[in-house]
Amino acid sequence: MATKKEDIKEAAVKAAKKVAVKAAKAAVEAAEVVVEKAAKAMKEAATPVITPEMAKIPEGPLELKWTNYKNHQKLVNPANKRRLDVIVVGTGLAGASAAASLAEMGFNVLNFCIQDSPRRAHSIAAQGGINAAKNYQNDGDSVYRLYYDTIKGGDYRAREANVYRLAEVSNNIIDQCVAQGVPFAREYGGLLDNRSFGGAQVSRTFYAKGQTGQQLLLGAYSALSRQIGKGKVKMYTRYEMLDIVLIPDENGEKRARGIIARNLVTGRIERFFAHAVVVGSGGYGNTFFLSTNAMASNGSAAMQMYRHGALFANPCYAQIHPTCIPKHGDFQSKLTLMSESLRNDGRIWVPKKLEDAKRLQAGEIKGRDIPEEDRDYYLERRYPAFGNLVPRDVASRAAKERCDKGYGVNNTGLAVFLDFSEAIQRLGKDVVAQKYGNLFQMYEKIVDENPYENPMMIFPAIHYTMANFSDHGANRLGASALMQGLADGYFVLPYTIQNYLSDQIGVPRMSTDLPEFAEAEKAVQDKIDKLMAIQGKRSVDSIHKELGLIMWDFVGMGRTAEGLKEGIKKIDAIKKEFWTNVYIPGTADHLNNELEKALRLADFIEIGRLMAVDALHREESCGGHFREEYQTPEGEALRQDDKFSYVGCWKYMGEDQEPQLIKEPLDYEFTERKTRNYKS
Amino acid sequence: MDQYIDIKVRVWRQAGPKAQGHFETYELKHVFQGASFLEMIDILNEQLVAEHKDPVTYDHDCREGICGMCSMYVNGHPHGPDSAITTCQLHMRKFKDGETITVEPWRSRAFPVIKDLMVDRGAYDKIMQAGGFVSVNTGGVPDANAIPIPKPVADEAMDAASCIGCGACAAACKNGSAMLFVAAKVSQLALLPQGKIEAAARAKAMVAKMDELGFGNCTNTGACAAECPKSVSLANIARLNREFLCAKFQD
Ligand SMILES: Cc1cc2nc3c(=O)[nH]c(=O)nc-3n(C[C@H](O)[C@H](O)[C@H](O)COP(=O)(O)OP(=O)(O)OC[C@H]3O[C@@H](n4cnc5c(N)ncnc54)[C@H](O)[C@@H]3O)c2cc1C
Ligand code: SF4
Numbered sequence: 055m056a057t058k059k060e061d062i063k064e065a066a067v068k069a070a071k072k073v074a075v076k077a078a079k080a081a082v083e084a085a086e087v088v089v090e091k092a093a094k095a096m097k098e099a100a101t102p103v104i105t106p107e108m109a110k111i112p113e114g115p116l117e118l119k120w121t122n123y124k125n126h127q128k129l130v131n132p133a134n135k136r137r138l139d140v141i142v143v144g145t146g147l148a149g150a151s152a153a154a155s156l157a158e159m160g161f162n163v164l165n166f167c168i169q170d171s172p173r174r175a176h177s178i179a180a181q182g183g184i185n186a187a188k189n190y191q192n193d194g195d196s197v198y199r200l201y202y203d204t205i206k207g208g209d210y211r212a213r214e215a216n217v218y219r220l221a222e223v224s225n226n227i228i229d230q231c232v233a234q235g236v237p238f239a240r241e242y243g244g245l246l247d248n249r250s251f252g253g254a255q256v257s258r259t260f261y262a263k264g265q266t267g268q269q270l271l272l273g274a275y276s277a278l279s280r281q282i283g284k285g286k287v288k289m290y291t292r293y294e295m296l297d298i299v300l301i302p303d304e305n306g307e308k309r310a311r312g313i314i315a316r317n318l319v320t321g322r323i324e325r326f327f328a329h330a331v332v333v334g335s336g337g338y339g340n341t342f343f344l345s346t347n348a349m350a351s352n353g354s355a356a357m358q359m360y361r362h363g364a365l366f367a368n369p370c371y372a373q374i375h376p377t378c379i380p381k382h383g384d385f386q387s388k389l390t391l392m393s394e395s396l397r398n399d400g401r402i403w404v405p406k407k408l409e410d411a412k413r414l415q416a417g418e419i420k421g422r423d424i425p426e427e428d429r430d431y432y433l434e435r436r437y438p439a440f441g442n443l444v445p446r447d448v449a450s451r452a453a454k455e456r457c458d459k460g461y462g463v464n465n466t467g468l469a470v471f472l473d474f475s476e477a478i479q480r481l482g483k484d485v486v487a488q489k490y491g492n493l494f495q496m497y498e499k500i501v502d503e504n505p506y507e508n509p510m511m512i513f514p515a516i517h518y519t520m521a522n523f524s525d526h527g528a529n530r531l532g533a534s535a536l537m538q539g540l541a542d543g544y545f546v547l548p549y550t551i552q553n554y555l556s557d558q559i560g561v562p563r564m565s566t567d568l569p570e571f572a573e574a575e576k577a578v579q580d581k582i583d584k585l586m587a588i589q590g591k592r593s594v595d596s597i598h599k600e601l602g603l604i605m606w607d608f609v610g611m612g613r614t615a616e617g618l619k620e621g622i623k624k625i626d627a628i629k630k631e632f633w634t635n636v637y638i639p640g641t642a643d644h645l646n647n648e649l650e651k652a653l654r655l656a657d658f659i660e661i662g663r664l665m666a667v668d669a670l671h672r673e674e675s676c677g678g679h680f681r682e683e684y685q686t687p688e689g690e691a692l693r694q695d696d697k698f699s700y701v702g703c704w705k706y707m708g709e710d711q712e713p714q715l716i717k718e719p720l721d722y723e724f725t726e727r728k729t730r731n732y733k734s
Numbered sequence: 735m736d737q738y739i740d741i742k743v744r745v746w747r748q749a750g751p752k753a754q755g756h757f758e759t760y761e762l763k764h765v766f767q768g769a770s771f772l773e774m775i776d777i778l779n780e781q782l783v784a785e786h787k788d789p790v791t792y793d794h795d796c797r798e799g800i801c802g803m804c805s806m807y808v809n810g811h812p813h814g815p816d817s818a819i820t821t822c823q824l825h826m827r828k829f830k831d832g833e834t835i836t837v838e839p840w841r842s843r844a845f846p847v848i849k850d851l852m853v854d855r856g857a858y859d860k861i862m863q864a865g866g867f868v869s870v871n872t873g874g875v876p877d878a879n880a881i882p883i884p885k886p887v888a889d890e891a892m893d894a895a896s897c898i899g900c901g902a903c904a905a906a907c908k909n910g911s912a913m914l915f916v917a918a919k920v921s922q923l924a925l926l927p928q929g930k931i932e933a934a935a936r937a938k939a940m941v942a943k944m945d946e947l948g949f950g951n952c953t954n955t956g957a958c959a960a961e962c963p964k965s966v967s968l969a970n971i972a973r974l975n976r977e978f979l980c981a982k983f984q985d
């Protein structure tokens with residue numbers, strides 16, 4: 055028995071070195087890269103595990119891990135960088151900052167995006183702000199405190215070393231952005247201003263009006279534009295990656311050597327070579343059809359890597375954002391987020407009396423008609439210490455709880471109030487308008503109601519998917535995703551990629567006529583031909599909407615074993631319906647939006663199933679994953695640290711085969727795990 | 735209160751960049767006024783797909799007025815008849831029962847049609863590549879609070895920076911000038927100490943690129959600012975002219 059265990063461990067460590075796909079945060083994080091052959095060796099083991107050395111977590115105390123890594127990693131000299139090509143998929147905060155930084159360093163970069171310009175990646179839509187541990191407010195902030203808040207906010211399901219690194223480089227990001235000309239908000243003295251976000255008791259969020267993501271992305275886009283102008287980045291807009299190409303090196307290790315992409319204007323399938331491939335393709339909340347993501351946001355690149363052996367980590371962690379504009383009809387195409395920053399001054403409530411709720415639902419009265427003493431500020435009531443600024447998962451569940459009990463405030467009964475009347479009294483309308491004016495305008499355009507006069511109505515919606523490449527554990531705190539995207543692109547990848555490429559300097563550029571490219575292209579072409587040939591009766595969107603409803607009902611905010619099993623059955627039925635009854639007009643060798651959507655939907659169906667499978671296996675509640683069976687008597691999430699303190703990684707075992715679970719234990723060496731408490 | 739309305743949509747259809755385009759009129763029944771304009775086009779497209787016809791191609795992504803991807807001339811206005819919003823933020827409550835709505839692509843020499851309502855705005859990216867940045871590499875920059883910036887200046891820079899690169903300004907202009915777009919970026923960076931150093935050279939490079947790409951001259955008609963979904967102000971053009979003159983003097 056002992057020998058067998060040793061064997062497996064050895065095989066696994068060996069296999070972990072056979073890194074094939076370099077994802078956005080590559081080298082230090084093996085959970086996200088292809089672990090070739092590992093699974094084969096591990097099949098015999100009952101619970102395959104990923105050890106810290108496989109995950110390549112650097113040695114040493116927490117504060118020194120990243121420094122140690124930087125000091126001891128291998129570098130690539132400037133002359134050699136010129137000989138190396140890197141493909142970067144995506145131009146969001148992650149992709150654009152990576153592409154620009156790598157080009158500045160001297161690599162030749164090929165950068166891809168779906169939109170007509172790199173500036174339109176969905177990072178542009180982030181409103182609220184970006185966190186950093188600058189402690190400019192002198193309110194006791196520090197790298198450690200940002201690290202601690204993030205670990206706690208993530209319900210102790212993230213890697214300590216990664217989170218610490220993120221907190222460590224957060225300050226560099228703000229410096230970098232200011233140097234690029236990002237117009238962050240300032241105080242009258244001319245210094246940078248901060249606001250507070252959920253899950254923190256310090257003010258560490260930097261912002262640019264309600265358009266922080268836009269300004270940060272335009273900063274990264276300007277750096278990228280500079281490199282495109284210099285010819286160091288070749289930009290491919292309106293291109294969609296459809297597969298990754300792996301080629302074995304002289305040691306037989308499969309490495310990512312290129313991509314197959316479709317030119318969305320001509321419909322042509324094209325092949326691209328590079329020494330390494332970096333993917334920053336954004337979130338896949340659109341699995342739910344309705345989400346706060348952009349229409350083209352998708353999970354296909356992640357699925358392509360998964361099918362080639364990359365492990366899909368923690369798919370069940372999906373963040374529901376508490377402050378979105380409620381749904382208004384079946385034709386609806388997306389949900390609009392109202393920034394979390396609104397919770398700084400807005401107060402969330404529902405009526406205390408059920409009869410008032412009934413009258414609101416019938417449209418007989420408005421929110422402002424209900425007197426102060428009849429309002430239930432349920433977040434302030436339940437969580438006195440954090441009040442309206444509890445983390446998103448807590449706020450979302452609390453809203454659902456009130457609406458489930460019948461206290462919803464609009465015609466569907468699925469909405470709560472976000473009220474600024476007290477803030478307007480305290481600060482004056484002008485100050486409120488200056489802080490949140492563009493958000494109020496957005497609300498009024500959509501809902502046709504003036505939020506200065508009547509409280510806004512909000513409801514939770516799918517927002518952020520924490521799986522795979524993220525350092526946020528089971529839940530992400532506000533203003534931390536922008537921080538992550540830029541941390542990786544500007545300050546992490548430029549180091550780790552050199553380590554990865556240091557033994558590649560002798561590798562010449564390869565021809566895209568190699569059989570691996572030809573095979574990958576053929577597989578893509580076959581899939582497209584198969585889709586085009588179905589010629590069924592259903593539009594892509596009609597099937598996607600059906601999938602979305604199943605996801606929301608069975609894999610949404612409150613999950614149960616029974617519901618998840620039911621959901622999986624329904625998703626399997628949707629898959630069958632899609633592959634036998636979808637109708638795609640036109641031809642594949644022209645611009646064809648319906649085909650683009652169909653290719654993405656094929657992957658959303660698989661992701662949806664994987665989310666459900668992961669959610670079913672994780673018999674606990676933590677952060678963005680809430681199993682109704684596991685809650686405290688007060689309805690708070692109940693973690694099962696003895697059983698589930700690990701990253702759940704899923705390995706693809708073939709079409710229509712159940713994926714295999716591989717665990718990466720999360721040993722908390724440096725931080726004491728506690729029950730998250732936002733009450734006192 | 736939002737109602738259900740019946741409308742006709744007169745849409746520009748063009749199979750490809752070189753194809754001859756034409757208007758096609760479609761009837762849509764029972765459209766809820768709470769729907770957004772793009773949701774109305776989605777409904778139209780579902781109808782066309784059900785009839786095995788080619789759906790209308792148009793650009794869109796974020797659907798919340800920030801990515802700048804959606805375009806469309808609606809009833810003679812870029813981004814439609816409402817002010818200070820993008821097409822994706824336009825709602826059907828702005829239209830009446832029985833109305834015929836005309837939808838066209840951006841019309842500008844520098845933005846050729848790709849298909850139907852989709853145009854190629856790559857020229858705007860090229861202008862940015864010519865100089866729309868501060869020449870700083872990643873790393874080795876001073877602390878973010880090292881240079882205080884007066885709040886009014888930072889706020890003014892932010893207003894200029896709110897441009898979404900949609901192209902409505904050039905599309906609205908009878909000369910097809912991209913001045914407002916260029917001015918927004920030149921202004922933002924000239925206002926901030928970090929961008930001030932290269933301000934004159936930047937203005938010169940970006941204007942030269944704009945001329946080269948076939949955009950027209952600015953004759954101060956103000957149509958751009960009137961149609962700009964982000965209310966970018968004409969004052970930015972004045973600042974661009976100052977920087978441009980500065981660059982001329984330096985030559
Ligand atoms: C409405 C909203 C508000 C938010 N507000 C905040 C906030 O206030 N603070 C915060 O910290 N975070 C916020 N977030 C989260 C944060 O914005 C995102 O997590 C982050 O911007 C994602 O960046 P990204 O670079 O990974 O992806 P994206 O910006 O989505 O970019 C994805 C890129 O990949 C490309 N792409 C995708 N698939 C392919 C393919 N197959 N082939 C080629 N290209 C492809 C796309 O074209 C695009 O360029 C918000 C998110 C949303 C949706
Ligand atoms: S200046 Fe206004 S109209 Fe012109 S591109 Fe920018 S946002 Fe669009």
Ligand code: FES
Binds near residue numbers: 796798799823
């Ligand atoms: S779709 Fe993004 S601005 Fe309209």
